[in-house]
Amino acid sequence: MINESVLGIIAGALTSVSMLPQLIKVVKEKNVEDISLLMLLVLISGLAFWVWYGFVKDELPIILSNVFAILVNMILLGCYILYRKKS
Amino acid sequence: MINESVLGIIAGALTSVSMLPQLIKVVKEKNVEDISLLMLLVLISGLAFWVWYGFVKDELPIILSNVFAILVNMILLGCYILYRKKS
Numbered sequence: 001m002i003n004e005s006v007l008g009i010i011a012g013a014l015t016s017v018s019m020l021p022q023l024i025k026v027v028k029e030k031n032v033e034d035i036s037l038l039m040l041l042v043l044i045s046g047l048a049f050w051v052w053y054g055f056v057k058d059e060l061p062i063i064l065s066n067v068f069a070i071l072v073n074m075i076l077l078g079c080y081i082l083y084r085k086k087s
Numbered sequence: 088m089i090n091e092s093v094l095g096i097i098a099g100a101l102t103s104v105s106m107l108p109q110l111i112k113v114v115k116e117k118n119v120e121d122i123s124l125l126m127l128l129v130l131i132s133g134l135a136f137w138v139w140y141g142f143v144k145d146e147l148p149i150i151l152s153n154v155f156a157i158l159v160n161m162i163l164l165g166c167y168i169l170y171r172k173k174s
Contacts, residue, residue: 007140014133018126025121034112034121039105046101053094053148061140062149 008061016065019072032080040080044073095148103152106159119167127167131160 026032047070054062113119134157141149 004140004143007136007143011133011136011140014129014136016133018130018133021123021126036108039108042101043105046098046103046105049094049098049101053091053098056091056094057146059144 005061008059008065012061012065012068016068016072019069023072023075026076026079030079030083032076032083033085035076035080037077037080040073040077044070044077047073092148095146095152099148099152099155103155103159106156110159110162113163113166117166117170119163119170120172122163122167124164124167127160127164131157131164134160 026035047066050066051063051070054060054066113122134153137153138150138157141147141153
């Protein structure tokens, strides 16, 4: 039987890697028109709750992958603030 | 102290809700040009590992939110197959 931490690390690595192309695209193209600020804030709050959950349950794969996801989405938030159209 | 299942349910609800606007946008606009097939497959595999992890750890919030995410991304995959440009 596969070790449960290994399982968590594989899961976290795959879902983390899958976030990178969108981040790279936004950073490169400086185009944030498909990003919803409200949804970004809802997502970051949700990820913060997952980190909290990971600490309560003492599960490192959950903490690490959600901290990584928060970082990615903080960068997207930064891009949103920098590049949004001023109308 | 807050109950850990409640924490997981809040976390899962927030991250699940945050996925819906993109899904609605793709379904409505029938526009999948921003979707990467490879990344969708990597993401769905990662989510499947999270579900497996949730079963091994016997944690319902992890199982439920990742099953929901798989559903959302399966619909995106379906849209991708239906609406991608044939070139």
